[in-house]
Amino acid sequence: MLPRKTIHGVTVNRLLASLPKNEYQRLLPGLKSITLTFGEVLYEPGDTIKHVYFPNDSIVSLLAAMSERSTLEVGMVGNEGMAGLPIFMGVNVSRTRALVQGSGSAMRMTAAAVRHEASRLGALHRLLHRYSHSLLTQASQSSACNRFHSVDARLARWLLMTSDRLGLEEFRLTQEFMSNMLGVRREGVNKAAGALQKDKLIRYSRGTITILDRRRLVASSCDCYAIIKAESDEYLN
């Protein structure tokens, strides 16, 4: 686990925390602390984006939805990022579904405030630029990963990414849910999870997943995990 900035023991959004104090102070009036609850949908494809979200200890998944049945995660947003990036890019409509994958707190900002802030070349502007690159890299790498790597490896990667963003080794998620993230069937997740459990890398039962051996789990996942992680962590420097 990386060291993480906290206030009163609660993880705070690292993107916001990287802002110089004066700029943060300027943004503060437009920021509102809210709670995101599992399953909540922030945007559907085609929706106008009204707010952006800076997760603290929550996670937002960005999904490409094809048919009603098939969805695939194309981006995962935790305390290193922001959901609602299109607003920053001058686009008001979301092309993905933004789904709360992990309950927790987040800072919310109106689209208008983000647009206003994007019209000046401050620290937030610079950070969001670099975050855009990070998200693009994540999408590209996941794309190739989904194409070439086994369900087992992809599940391992996904669990690690989730654990990193939650800052926990244990969390609750059903196989059904994960199947929607990985773009495979529920039975496929079952098989992959069974294999990981058999190797004592994770334990899970009825929606509760525990990472038992992080190091070996990383080994069993593909390099994609390390590549995406490096890109997500280092852009804040």
Place this chain on the structure above:
Amino acid sequence: MLPRKTIHGVTVNRLLASLPKNEYQRLLPGLKSITLTFGEVLYEPGDTIKHVYFPNDSIVSLLAAMSERSTLEVGMVGNEGMAGLPIFMGVNVSRTRALVQGSGSAMRMTAAAVRHEASRLGALHRLLHRYSHSLLTQASQSSACNRFHSVDARLARWLLMTSDRLGLEEFRLTQEFMSNMLGVRREGVNKAAGALQKDKLIRYSRGTITILDRRRLVASSCDCYAIIKAESDEYLN
């Protein structure tokens, strides 16, 4: 075919063509007209980006390279865009391979000039923001497409996207090359291409591909084509 801006009959980059005259004039000294030839590699993953490229009638493919054998296209850049976007986002290193997929001309600009231009909030800044969103959408949609759709449909989509950017119904590309773009084996491309040819949607022989029935080829491709195309075309407005 869309109407396309031309100078002396040669297609010009639409992104640059969308700039107001005075801003274009300001950029002009930093732009150099060059020729890109098929197979040329502009950047490898990890390379420092020295120039960005605005294709006129050329095409640049952005590839995620996993093992030496496996590559997958994560973005296609034609006259609607720019290769080297990370520079604009404040990142100097490419995470993808940029490969010239179609010979032709392009405008080249130094990284320093792009950085300088990004430090003012002009028309280019706004356009590149929106282009970033377009590229992110393209990567996301392709990702899901690669996951859920058949090789046949994906090949149809890819041929259409290539044809759009070249502005031609006929072009030269081997099955081997396409297999690297689609992330499948050469034999898989052969089978898919054979199916399309049997249905008289395309004709091909020894590297020369001709689109015979565009309308039905669109029908046989997935919606992904239309979605990506809409996003690529409309951001310039």
Place this chain on the structure above:
DNA sequence: CCGGGTATGTGTGTTCCCGCACAGACGCTC
């Protein structure tokens, strides 16, 4: 403690695509 809903385990066939192995087929050069 009993039922119903949710979550998980397992099996059987099928399909798509991979890996390998060649066999043609065309085109360029000497």
Place this chain on the structure above:
DNA sequence: GAGCGTCTGTGCGGGAACACACATACCCGG
């Protein structure tokens, strides 16, 4: 026009993941 390299066609065996179909197992509320 002989030879060689590149590109294309095809066939076969195998494996991963699909679709469908159930058989549990656990949890919670009445």
